[in-house]
Amino acid sequence: KPASPTKPSNLRCAGCVKHMNEMDSRSFGAVLRSCRFQCDFHLVLQEVEDRFRRSQQLEKTSHNLTHAHINTHGKNREHSTCTNGDNKRSKRGKHRLSHQPSDGCFRLTPLRRPCETYGPDMEKNMHHIHKKKTSEY
Amino acid sequence: MFKDKTAWFSSSVGKGVTSFWVAEGGALSSWKKADYLFSNDASSEDTKRVHHSEDYMKNRATVFHCNFLSACKPRQSVKSVPIGHYVLPPDSIQNEIRVLIGRFIWESDEQVMCEEQKTT
Ligand SMILES: [Zn+2]
Numbered sequence: 001k002p003a004s005p006t007k008p009s010n011l012r013c014a015g016c017v018k019h020m021n022e023m024d025s026r027s028f029g030a031v032l033r034s035c036r037f038q039c040d041f042h043l044v045l046q047e048v049e050d051r052f053r054r055s056q057q058l059e060k061t062s063h064n065l066t067h068a069h070i071n072t073h074g075k076n077r078e079h080s081t082c083t084n085g086d087n088k089r090s091k092r093g094k095h096r097l098s099h100q101p102s103d104g105c106f107r108l109t110p111l112r113r114p115c116e117t118y119g120p121d122m123e124k125n126m127h128h129i130h131k132k133k134t135s136e137y
Numbered sequence: 138m139f140k141d142k143t144a145w146f147s148s149s150v151g152k153g154v155t156s157f158w159v160a161e162g163g164a165l166s167s168w169k170k171a172d173y174l175f176s177n178d179a180s181s182e183d184t185k186r187v188h189h190s191e192d193y194m195k196n197r198a199t200v201f202h203c204n205f206l207s208a209c210k211p212r213q214s215v216k217s218v219p220i221g222h223y224v225l226p227p228d229s230i231q232n233e234i235r236v237l238i239g240r241f242i243w244e245s246d247e248q249v250m251c252e253e254q255k256t257t
Contacts, residue, residue, distance in 0.1 A: 019217075
């Protein structure tokens, strides 16, 4: 009669039973990952560590994004598209939201829409303004 | 006991532990190359560096608490001590884990050792 695991918390996983000769600092992560069953401790450990890794990764990529944005902004201002500006605005919106929730939210939403829906028209208007200016001169 | 193994020790680890490692045949190496990474304190700068490294992000740089080696000493064996219980996670997430599972084994070990010292 095989012993049925009624209390999973008492079971030990590969992270518990493998000793120093079987894993090191480099392989421990892979051992846990390949383990089909994990005890409470190693399950919690892996989950929280993975969340830490994701947040670190996120921090890094957002850093890279802002750097990339500054670079492209300086080089080709002329080619900045509507979506580009939209990204910028939504990012700023989040920052503003955390500081002044209601005000930032209401002011931002209408600002976004004309850009999204009437993008081409705005361009035409811009041309119009440009023509006007040149004719004035 | 530690023949053919390389380890890196954080500056937070006491000299006694490091010399025990060397006395038992273990070699020392940089944190990027060593097989085993040992620290006594996740909030120490050199351990933080490991926890924020690319290797750690890729799950290839688990730091172990140096109490693991202290636990091996009286047993004169590395096979009777599960090294996987001595994981030292990044400082910033330790409390989150404590809430879920309680004390780390390297914390309770310290306490057991203190109590033993008191009674003897
Ligand atoms: Zn386990």
